[in-house]
Amino acid sequence: MRAGTRRTGYHGARGPKPVPGLRRGTAEGVPQPVPEADAAPGWSRLVTRHGVLDLPAYLPDATRGVVRTVDTADLAACGVRAVVISTYHLMLTPGVRVLRAVGGVHRFMGWDGPVVTDSGGFQVLSLIRENPGLGGLSRDGAVFRTEAGGRRRILTPEKSIQLQFQLGGDVMMCLDDCTRPEEPAAEQRASVERTIAWARRCRAVFDRLASERDWGPGGRPLLFAVIQGGDDAALRRACAGALAEIGFDGYGLGGWPVDERGRLLAETLQLTADLMPAGHPRFALGVGKPENVVACARMGYDLFDCTLPTRDARHRRIYNFRSAEPASVLEDGFYEYLHILDDVYLSDGRPLSAHCGCPCCRRYSRAYLHHLFAVGDPLALRLATLHNLTFYTDLLARLRAVLPPRASA
Numbered sequence: 438m439r440a441g442t443r444r445t446g447y448h449g450a451r452g453p454k455p456v457p458g459l460r461r462g463t464a465e466g467v468p469q470p471v472p473e474a475d476a477a478p479g480w481s482r483l484v485t486r487h488g489v490l491d492l493p494a495y496l497p498d499a500t501r502g503v504v505r506t507v508d509t510a511d512l513a514a515c516g517v518r519a520v521v522i523s524t525y526h527l528m529l530t531p532g533v534r535v536l537r538a539v540g541g542v543h544r545f546m547g548w549d550g551p552v553v554t555d556s557g558g559f560q561v562l563s564l565i566r567e568n569p570g571l572g573g574l575s576r577d578g579a580v581f582r583t584e585a586g587g588r589r590r591i592l593t594p595e596k597s598i599q600l601q602f603q604l605g606g607d608v609m610m611c612l613d614d615c616t617r618p619e620e621p622a623a624e625q626r627a628s629v630e631r632t633i634a635w636a637r638r639c640r641a642v643f644d645r646l647a648s649e650r651d652w653g654p655g656g657r658p659l660l661f662a663v664i665q666g667g668d669d670a671a672l673r674r675a676c677a678g679a680l681a682e683i684g685f686d687g688y689g690l691g692g693w694p695v696d697e698r699g700r701l702l703a704e705t706l707q708l709t710a711d712l713m714p715a716g717h718p719r720f721a722l723g724v725g726k727p728e729n730v731v732a733c734a735r736m737g738y739d740l741f742d743c744t745l746p747t748r749d750a751r752h753r754r755i756y757n758f759r760s761a762e763p764a765s766v767l768e769d770g771f772y773e774y775l776h777i778l779d780d781v782y783l784s785d786g787r788p789l790s791a792h793c794g795c796p797c798c799r800r801y802s803r804a805y806l807h808h809l810f811a812v813g814d815p816l817a818l819r820l821a822t823l824h825n826l827t828f829y830t831d832l833l834a835r836l837r838a839v840l841p842p843r844a845s846a
């Protein structure tokens with residue numbers, strides 16, 4: 438794209454064209470569709486202030502400003518193009534004041550690519566809903582009591598957006614009230630009502646803060662809203678309809694995406710994807726297992742974040758494609774786990790995967806990684822993480838290669 442003409446926003450080369458009227462955020466200085474001539478053929482793209490993402494894309498969670506055991510140069514070497522950070526965790530440590538003092542989160546992390554700032558909505562589930570002793574919810578926002586000494590932190594929709602601006606997020610998320618599907622109907626209803634009211638307040642403060650400065654050729658950041666409603670189709674419809682009416686740059690799948698037995702809530706996830714306004718990126722928040730990423734990409738989701746591959750790496754679980762053929766990811770059982778500390782790898786001189794070009798597979802054998810884990814060297818964690826991250830970026834590259842174009846509106 439020509440210098441000076443870059444605009445942030447979503448281009449659905451694979452997807453339906455934006456529907457006029459649904460994009461409230463298309464006034465001057467805010468996202469515009471990328472012209473057809475600039476579009477990469479075959480799949481859609483998300484244009485942000487810090488670069489373009491080919492979709493669908495996987496974004497690792499750099500929750501505390503770091504993907505554990507690797508740095509941002511490592512991330513780039515693994516094909517990672519964007520990361521997700523947690524507003525809640527960075528608000529606690531080192532504090533947003535520190536990040537402002539050093540020039541924002543990009544400079545702090547040494548990362549030039551897009552950064553998605555999570556709103557704190559997931560911590561409403563993982564902290565408050567899972568353990569009411571750690572906080573509470575009100576109409577105004579979420580109160581966290583998670584710090585030593587019982588100090589309270591209040592996250593309102595306004596504060597969440599202000600913090601995300603101070604961090605320097607490229608894609609910001611509305612504060613939402615995240616639930617598990619098994620929670621009672623009254624809780625799901627309350628969550629949807631809060632999520633809509635908070636999204637309206639997030640939109641208002643975002644628009645005010647975005648209008649207070651000249652964003653230059655990169656354009657302003659983007660704002661996504663999150664659709665809640667648990668496993669209730671009527672609530673999902675109500676939430677999606679209200680959020681579309683307010684108008685956002687993209688939409689996220691809210692709530693825990695699997696049931697108590699770990700099965701993907703496929704029907705609800707498909708319905709939610711279908712309810713998202715055409716021409717906007719669809720973020721499958723927290724969907725992580727490779728087969729679930731494939732299933733959701735086929736439903737129309739564009740963005741994925743999950744800690745699973747990096748956590749598995751630290752627990753010696755290595756992902757391996759069974760085939761070099763990209764289309765194999767559409768078949769059951771397209772990958773396997775190597776439990777690298779098993780005795781069978783003690784003297785296995787092959788790379789972790791014959792289908793991987795990651796820094797670990799280019800230089801080292803299964804036997805070496807087995808050895809590093811056996812002696813407890815921290816290098817084992819880094820090499821395994823590099824490999825599993827590369828597996829995920831390869832998985833999404835394969836999906837971009839083999840998924841059929843979406844029907845145009």
Ligand SMILES: [Zn+2]
Pocket residue numbers: 789790793794795796797798799823824825827
């Ligand atoms: Zn590898």
